Amino acid sequence: MSKPGVTEMESTTVSSPAKRSFGARLGAHFKKWWWLHLIIFIAVLLIILLPVIYVGYPHIAQSQVNDSTLNVTSMTIADPTPDSFHLLQTQVIGSHSSYHPKIYSFLASVSLLGSAQAFTSVQVPEVQSKDGAQVNVDQIVDLSNAGAFGDFAQAVMLNEEIEMNIYGRPGLREGSLPKTTVTYNKTITMKGLNKLKGFDVTEFHIMLEAQNGRNMNGTVYIPNPSVMTITMGNVTLDLSVAGQPMGYSYLDNLVLKPGNNTIPMTSNVNQSAIISLVTSSSNPYKDGMVPFSITGNSSVYNGKQLPYFTQALASNNLTVNLNVTKALAEIGIHL
Numbered sequence: 001m002s003k004p005g006v007t008e009m010e011s012t013t014v015s016s017p018a019k020r021s022f023g024a025r026l027g028a029h030f031k032k033w034w035w036l037h038l039i040i041f042i043a044v045l046l047i048i049l050l051p052v053i054y055v056g057y058p059h060i061a062q063s064q065v066n067d068s069t070l071n072v073t074s075m076t077i078a079d080p081t082p083d084s085f086h087l088l089q090t091q092v093i094g095s096h097s098s099y100h101p102k103i104y105s106f107l108a109s110v111s112l113l114g115s116a117q118a119f120t121s122v123q124v125p126e127v128q129s130k131d132g133a134q135v136n137v138d139q140i141v142d143l144s145n146a147g148a149f150g151d152f153a154q155a156v157m158l159n160e161e162i163e164m165n166i167y168g169r170p171g172l173r174e175g176s177l178p179k180t181t182v183t184y185n186k187t188i189t190m191k192g193l194n195k196l197k198g199f200d201v202t203e204f205h206i207m208l209e210a211q212n213g214r215n216m217n218g219t220v221y222i223p224n225p226s227v228m229t230i231t232m233g234n235v236t237l238d239l240s241v242a243g244q245p246m247g248y249s250y251l252d253n254l255v256l257k258p259g260n261n262t263i264p265m266t267s268n269v270n271q272s273a274i275i276s277l278v279t280s281s282s283n284p285y286k287d288g289m290v291p292f293s294i295t296g297n298s299s300v301y302n303g304k305q306l307p308y309f310t311q312a313l314a315s316n317n318l319t320v321n322l323n324v325t326k327a328l329a330e331i332g333i334h335l
């Protein structure tokens with residue numbers, strides 16, 4: 001019974017003064033050397049933090065940028081000239097990150113994926129990167145390489161999907177951390193015009209009196225599965241039947257909008273050639289349905305030919321079957 005009391009006594013009498021004196025010594029030490037401890041503390045903090053800020057943080061920032069996605073939800077090409085156009089584009093950022101760094105405005109080169117040369121540079125505005133954030137581009141872009149843009153326009157014309165690359169080196173800042181530079185290299189998959197699949201001449205009539213050198217009129221249907229609105233100006237198309245030129249079709253002031261486009265068309269067709277074709281004894285089109293081949297000839301805006309759209313139009317061949325018997329019957333010619 002007395003033993004625990006003794007030990008208690010011992011412990012209180014022995015250890016208590018020792019502790020006090022140690023604490024006092026420690027206090028005196030800090031009082032004298034506090035600045036050294038502060039320096040050591042700051043040095044250790046910096047040794048840990050600096051690599052995090054200057055090595056880890058840029059790496060994390062870069063991998064966040066790598067993981068984000070970019071979609072183009074609308075794109076308008078307006079006021080085209082042979083070496084520039086007005087671009088309006090809405091891009092949407094996709095990101096699963098909980099960090100929402102600021103990406104500074106940067107100059108991005110835009111190219112068709114796999115192309116050796118960019119067709120233009122676009123100043124991408126500053127954006128707070130987070131899921132669903134919109135980037136709106138509205139500027140006159142110079143076609144630094146009109147040939148490369150012709151290849152892009154042709155790829156848009158011929159393909160169901162195209163891949164467009166955006167490349168730049170923007171500054172990025174997360175919260176109060178320092179600004180760092182990241183590599184922005186994104187490939188956007190966009191729907192193309194897919195060879196204008198579904199193109200049709202829904203109506204066509206022979207005009208009794210030619211107007212402005214055009215002797216037929218009608219309506220064309222052009223589906224546009226892409227998100228692009230394209231101002232193409234005055235479009236001329238070559239018409240032929242079985243390799244024999246038959247004239248031209250004109251789509252004046254053509255603006256191709258996303259979705260279904262129903263557009264007035266006028267044509268200058270060699271009527272005597274068509275009539276002799278369907279009335280000849282060797283007429284291969286007994287039912288009056290004549291297969292017209294349509295190929296792009298040119299795209300002209302404000303009097304200037306647009307070589308890139310001309311190239312895109314020329315790359316595509318369309319065939320439509322037109323009921324010539326019906327068109328002739330409308331003007332009183334019965335075969």
Ligand SMILES: *[C@@H]1O[C@H](CO)[C@@H](O)[C@H](O)[C@H]1NC(C)=O
Pocket residue numbers: 059060062063066185
């Ligand atoms: C980001 O992606 C590029 C390739 O596009 C790769 O070289 C780089 O290592 C990636 N960086 C990080 C931090 O993931």
Ligand SMILES: *[C@@H]1O[C@H](CO)[C@@H](O)[C@H](O)[C@H]1NC(C)=O
Pocket residue numbers: 069070071092093094132189
């Ligand atoms: C972007 O498009 C891809 C498919 O192309 C889709 O999976 C993704 O959800 C889209 N992201 C946004 C932010 O719209």
Ligand SMILES: *[C@@H]1O[C@H](CO)[C@@H](O)[C@H](O)[C@H]1NC(C)=O
Pocket residue numbers: 167185186187
């Ligand atoms: C961007 O990434 C693509 C592949 O995703 C690569 O082919 C291209 O060379 C990269 N661009 C640059 C400028 O590094």
Ligand SMILES: *[C@@H]1O[C@H](CO)[C@@H](O)[C@H](O)[C@H]1NC(C)=O
Pocket residue numbers: 203205207208209217218219264
């Ligand atoms: C075609 O022109 C005639 C006049 O020659 C006009 O009556 C008709 O409405 C026009 N049709 C179309 C589809 O433009």
Ligand SMILES: *[C@@H]1O[C@H](CO)[C@@H](O)[C@H](O)[C@H]1NC(C)=O
Pocket residue numbers: 259260
């Ligand atoms: C376009 O027309 C097709 C039929 O030709 C129809 O199925 C489709 O719904 C139309 N699209 C729009 C956006 O009107």
Ligand SMILES: *[C@@H]1O[C@H](CO)[C@@H](O)[C@H](O)[C@H]1NC(C)=O
Pocket residue numbers: 270272273
């Ligand atoms: C129309 O076609 C006929 C027969 O093919 C040809 O002789 C004539 O020169 C053509 N006219 C024009 C204006 O091309």
Ligand SMILES: *[C@@H]1O[C@H](CO)[C@@H](O)[C@H](O)[C@H]1NC(C)=O
Pocket residue numbers: 236238248296297298
């Ligand atoms: C385009 O049309 C013009 C006449 O307007 C013609 O002389 C020229 O050969 C056509 N070009 C092509 C590539 O079909």
Ligand SMILES: *[C@@H]1O[C@H](CO)[C@@H](O)[C@H](O)[C@H]1NC(C)=O
Pocket residue numbers: 233234252253300301302303
């Ligand atoms: C298309 O041609 C017509 C007649 O030549 C002209 O009045 C019009 O300005 C042209 N449109 C464009 C966009 O160049």
Ligand SMILES: *[C@@H]1O[C@H](CO)[C@@H](O)[C@H](O)[C@H]1NC(C)=O
Pocket residue numbers: 315316317
């Ligand atoms: C279009 O037709 C021309 C001549 O008939 C041919 O040389 C060209 O390869 C065709 N283009 C396509 C995309 O089918």
Ligand SMILES: *[C@@H]1O[C@H](CO)[C@@H](O)[C@H](O)[C@H]1NC(C)=O
Pocket residue numbers: 287288289323325326329
């Ligand atoms: C062409 O039009 C004529 C006259 O309207 C009609 O009798 C004929 O059935 C049509 N042919 C076809 C293949 O639609």
